[in-house]
Amino acid sequence: MSTRTLPGATSPGVTVGSWAADGWTITQRNLIKLRRSPDMLVFAVLQPVMFVLLFSQVYAGSIRVEGTDYTQYLMAGIFGQTVLFGSTFSGAGMAQDLKEGIVDRFRTLPMSPSAVLIGRTNSDLVLNAVSMVIMIGTGFVVGWRFTASFGSFLAGIALLLLFSYAFSWVMALVGMSVRSPETVNNASFVILFPLTFISNAFVQSQNLPGPLETFADWNPVSALVQGARQLFGNTGSAPVPDAWPMQHPVLTVLAGSLVLLVVFVPLCLRKFATVSSR
Amino acid sequence: MTGPLIEVDGLTKTYRSRSRTVHALAGLDLSVPEGIVKGLLGPNGAGKTTVVKVLTTLITPDAGTARIGGVDVVAEPARIRRMIGASGQYAAVDENLTGTENLRMVGRLYHLGGAAARRRAAELLELFDLEEAGDRPVKGYSGGMRRRLDLAGALVIRPRVLFLDEPTTGLDPRSRIGLWDVIRSLVQDGTTVLLTTQYLEEADQLADEISVIDDGSVIAAGTPDELKAQLGGHRVVVVLQDGADAARAAEVLARHGESAPTLDEQGRELQVAVQQGPSALQRILAGLDARGVALHDAGMRRPTLDDVFLSLTGHTTAPAAGTDDRAPHGAATPTGGGRHR
Incomplete structure (x- = not known):
């Protein structure tokens, strides 16, 4: 009877130009929203500063890492954790938009259907980039230095942001599926906290008990942190675990991000085409 | 087009x-x-x-x-x-x-x-x-x-x-x-x-x-x-001085009306559909008078959409309770025979 439109299919009249313009319109809308919600800014600005200060000042004296100084070791871990949590905004944001009914408005407009998702993930990328700049500044204050070239340092930042962008799409799908911003926040807390703590973000994996060490070596968060650490030149002479992702962290993160995008972008578009506020 | x-x-x-x-x-x-x-x-x-x-x-x-x-x-x-x-x-x-x-x-x-x-x-x-x-x-x-x-x-x-x-x-x-x-x-x-x-x-x-x-x-x-117009005719509406008379009044309305009478939520206003409005009104008033039912008000009116809905579906539109004082009055019907929802 009814022919179903292909999810993500470009509608007639939606040109690449209008697609980019729609994405930009929604990005701007989300950024205005961000500016007017102080709690979000506190999360994006204060929390990274707090983490850098607490870990570098409180634990630096007690946690010994092999082959390097703890502050140098720590920063990539905090970057990784922060951008990962920053990506959860995409989930809470989509859930919030559904709850408020604004998605119904968007879906009755002749705009590009993907623009809402693109705007969402874009604005969260901006948010993550802002957090990153603030963390880098704070890091410099507490004595962190990158020892690799400036280009390699930038590559490390880009790697973190790429992964966070890909992960935003995962969270956007979660947000559209569970539809409650509170649930998204709580669930991501419960999943992401163990994921970042049972990794090499704050401690070296060889110091973890047996099964946790294996988990940490294969944990994607570890690969992300290890990749950034390498690119920043912060690994010193620390031993590198034998697990493949730890030996090739940058490649692992690039491939992993690509896989996430290839899988979750179409899933998100399909979900968005049928999701309705109430 | x-x-x-x-x-x-x-x-x-x-x-x-x-x-x-x-x-x-x-x-x-x-x-x-x-x-x-x-x-x-x-x-x-x-x-x-x-x-x-x-x-x-x-x-x-x-x-x-x-x-x-x-x-x-x-x-x-x-x-x-x-x-x-x-x-x-x-x-x-x-x-x-x-x-x-x-x-x-x-x-x-x-x-x-x-x-x-x-x-x-x-x-x-x-x-x-x-x-x-x-x-x-x-x-x-x-x-x-x-x-x-x-x-x-x-x-x-x-x-x-x-x-x-x-x-x-x-x-x-x-x-x-x-x-x-x-x-x-x-x-x-x-x-x-x-x-x-x-x-x-x-x-x-x-x-x-x-x-x-x-x-x-x-x-x-x-x-x-x-x-x-599908409902035809008129509705006769009477408002009682005393709600205690409602059952007796409903009997009179039922005898002269075309539908089961309805009683409003306050228990004082009764309505019934009738053919030949003026004469039905007269007969109903005479019947109520004969049974000693005192009236506060009485009259007839054209059917409203509320009546239409009630007659088509057997229930009223039942707007969300308490949110709205302009909503059509709910036709709860203690005497009318199971029309309330």
């Missing part, structure tokens, strides 16, 4: 969840000529919003076809979206943006271009009496202001068809009447409107044609006057 602007044939939509299956639409047909206000009238859960969601491309029906201006809503949603505006019962506006920012965003998403979007936003804010509030975030708006802004958002492109899904639900009487005035002035410009409502008074006030919906299909259609 010949033919109707909106044509809906045999629309079906079923929602399944673990606990139950809901036939939101069960073969619904609808036809709306260009330039009129069509009212879809029915209680909560009748399927009104589901029809609107199909026509505004938000959901895909399980079966059946829906066309606007000859364009199939399922096959070519993008073309449909360029000719419709929709405003819902939950104001779909962004709380964190100002009124102006909301309308400009919608304008840009209609691809009007920045300058035109700005111009149109200013025009609409003026039209909807929101100029002063335009630069404040919507968070601080009243319910009525949000609805007006939402309606303004639906009019950014001067749509060929405007969908209003319960536009005044939850509004206070003053805001409701204000919104009615706005809708009436739009209609004068020739916009075709599909209006859903559970308020009979609203349909009566605004609609040229009404389709009464219950359980996912249309059970009656016509102009408000035609629908009322």
Whole structure:
């Protein structure tokens, strides 16, 4: 009877130009929203500063890492954790938009259907980039230095942001599926906290008990942190675990991000085409 | 264009969840000529919003076809979206943006271009009496202001068809009447409107044609006057001085009336449908007098849409309790025989 439109299919009249313009319109809308919600800014600005200060000042004296100084070791871990949590905004944001009914408005407009998702993930990328700049500044204050070239340092930042962008799409799908911003926040807390703590973000994996060490070596968060650490030149002479992702962290993160995008972008578009506020 | 602007044939939509299956639409047909206000009238859960969601491309029906201006809503949603505006019962506006920012965003998403979007936003804010509030975030708006802004958002492109899904639900009487005035002035410009409502008074006030919906299909259609004429005759209404007389009075009304009498919630006002209004009124008054029932008031009136709905479906439109003092009075019927819900 009814022919179903292909999810993500470009509608007639939606040109690449209008697609980019729609994405930009929604990005701007989300950024205005961000500016007017102080709690979000506190999360994006204060929390990274707090983490850098607490870990570098409180634990630096007690946690010994092999082959390097703890502050140098720590920063990539905090970057990784922060951008990962920053990506959860995409989930809470989509859930919030559904709850408020604004998605119904968007879906009755002749705009590009993907623009809402693109705007969402874009604005969260901006948010993550802002957090990153603030963390880098704070890091410099507490004595962190990158020892690799400036280009390699930038590559490390880009790697973190790429992964966070890909992960935003995962969270956007979660947000559209569970539809409650509170649930998204709580669930991501419960999943992401163990994921970042049972990794090499704050401690070296060889110091973890047996099964946790294996988990940490294969944990994607570890690969992300290890990749950034390498690119920043912060690994010193620390031993590198034998697990493949730890030996090739940058490649692992690039491939992993690509896989996430290839899988979750179409899933998100399909979900968005049928999701309705109430 | 010949033919109707909106044509809906045999629309079906079923929602399944673990606990139950809901036939939101069960073969619904609808036809709306260009330039009129069509009212879809029915209680909560009748399927009104589901029809609107199909026509505004938000959901895909399980079966059946829906066309606007000859364009199939399922096959070519993008073309449909360029000719419709929709405003819902939950104001779909962004709380964190100002009124102006909301309308400009919608304008840009209609691809009007920045300058035109700005111009149109200013025009609409003026039209909807929101100029002063335009630069404040919507968070601080009243319910009525949000609805007006939402309606303004639906009019950014001067749509060929405007969908209003319960536009005044939850509004206070003053805001409701204000919104009615706005809708009436739009209609004068020739916009075709599909209006859903559970308020009979609203349909009566605004609609040229009404389709009464219950359980996912249309059970009656016509102009408000035609629908009322279907009931024929008059209604006799008596108001008792003492509610204790209600049972005795109901017996008298039942003897002279064409339907089972209904009693209002206060237990003092009784109604019954009659043929030959004046003589029935006389007989009823004489009967009540003979049985010593004292009256506060008595009279007859033409049937309202509320009566129409009651006679068609066996239940009233039952608006959400306590939210609304302008809603038609509920015809709870202690004496009328199981009509209350």
